[in-house]
Amino acid sequence: MSGLKRREFMKRGAALAAAGSLPLGVVELAFADDQTPDFSFAFISDSHITHIKGREFVRNFDRGLMRAVAEANLLHPRPDFVIYGGDIAQLGTAAEIDHGLDILGGLRGDVHYVMGEHDYYLDLGEHWERRLGPQYHSFDHKGVHFVVLNSILTHEAWTHGAWDSPMARMNEMARLDNPDGSPFMVGAAQRAWLKQDLERVYCDTPIVVLSHSPLQKIYRGWNFWTEDAEAVQALLAPFRKVTVLYGHVHQIQYNQIGNISFHAAMATAWPWPYPGSYSQQTSHLPKLTVPMNRADPFFERDATGWQFVNLHSGDIDVHYQLPGNTPRVVAFDAARGHPVDRHHQAPEDRLPTQDHY
Numbered sequence: 001m002s003g004l005k006r007r008e009f010m011k012r013g014a015a016l017a018a019a020g021s022l023p024l025g026v027v028e029l030a031f032a033d034d035q036t037p038d039f040s041f042a043f044i045s046d047s048h049i050t051h052i053k054g055r056e057f058v059r060n061f062d063r064g065l066m067r068a069v070a071e072a073n074l075l076h077p078r079p080d081f082v083i084y085g086g087d088i089a090q091l092g093t094a095a096e097i098d099h100g101l102d103i104l105g106g107l108r109g110d111v112h113y114v115m116g117e118h119d120y121y122l123d124l125g126e127h128w129e130r131r132l133g134p135q136y137h138s139f140d141h142k143g144v145h146f147v148v149l150n151s152i153l154t155h156e157a158w159t160h161g162a163w164d165s166p167m168a169r170m171n172e173m174a175r176l177d178n179p180d181g182s183p184f185m186v187g188a189a190q191r192a193w194l195k196q197d198l199e200r201v202y203c204d205t206p207i208v209v210l211s212h213s214p215l216q217k218i219y220r221g222w223n224f225w226t227e228d229a230e231a232v233q234a235l236l237a238p239f240r241k242v243t244v245l246y247g248h249v250h251q252i253q254y255n256q257i258g259n260i261s262f263h264a265a266m267a268t269a270w271p272w273p274y275p276g277s278y279s280q281q282t283s284h285l286p287k288l289t290v291p292m293n294r295a296d297p298f299f300e301r302d303a304t305g306w307q308f309v310n311l312h313s314g315d316i317d318v319h320y321q322l323p324g325n326t327p328r329v330v331a332f333d334a335a336r337g338h339p340v341d342r343h344h345q346a347p348e349d350r351l352p353t354q355d356h357y
């Protein structure tokens, strides 16, 4: 963007922000740097729309999603599309999924949806599929191959076990700390499809995989875990540059395994605890270099957010949009060969709590 155009937009953006019609974070985001990205997309996840009764839904979770939709629509330059990372619903009912999709229907442009366990384990994905189509697919965009996986499947025996009701099964999978749950997996059938899908892709083509659970093993006790992660990683190994974007963990995580960069999404609903709190486990992410500011019990959006993603030459930088805070940027560092914190919010950057909606 030329200096003149940039100045003009900043003036216009500042005026809009002053008028209260454009969130401050979006003005900063649009000009986080002067590079023109190959393309960008928005990444919204884990809204956990929760039905109370009749037309009543938990207000806080509705508002988190509405805010992300409103902010994503204001991005400039406009993102090419939106990824939704899963867990539209809390207990998988048609009412919750439909209400979530009503809010997400306000997004401009195409949305690609990933299946979350909260969307799936009531009716095994039936309503979701009726509304949104196949549970996994791939597409190509501007030279990048995107793969959308359903990573939250599990053993047939558990899925079709002797449950008193579909809701009993849903409730078992909906808990975080749950010894009666079952580890997530992509499964043999989908891996066979993935193998076939990737056979027609050149090794130099950048690949972005979208999953709900991390395609790496972080912590089994909370199902921050995909049982066949290594088998999926092996299918992705021949490619020069692979990025996996995932939801489910409701927090910022990033990691590098071989040729694969991993980035997690913030939830629009609530944060889960951080790796530091389960680092006594044998399998966990390295200590985060910059802890996230949290949690303010008087600010219902604290430690929630959504993402704006730039993709250039196969490298990704993720701009975490944190309500009431400055954006945090995690970007691939070619010299070090893994993602790093490029910009993060210092405590003194924290904005006063504002514009609850």
Ligand SMILES: [Fe+2]
Pocket (backbone or CB within 6 Å): 046, 048, 086, 087, 116, 248, 249, 250, 267
């Ligand atoms: Fe979730």
Ligand SMILES: [Fe+2]
Pocket (backbone or CB within 6 Å): 087, 116, 117, 118, 212, 247, 248, 249
């Ligand atoms: Fe989830």
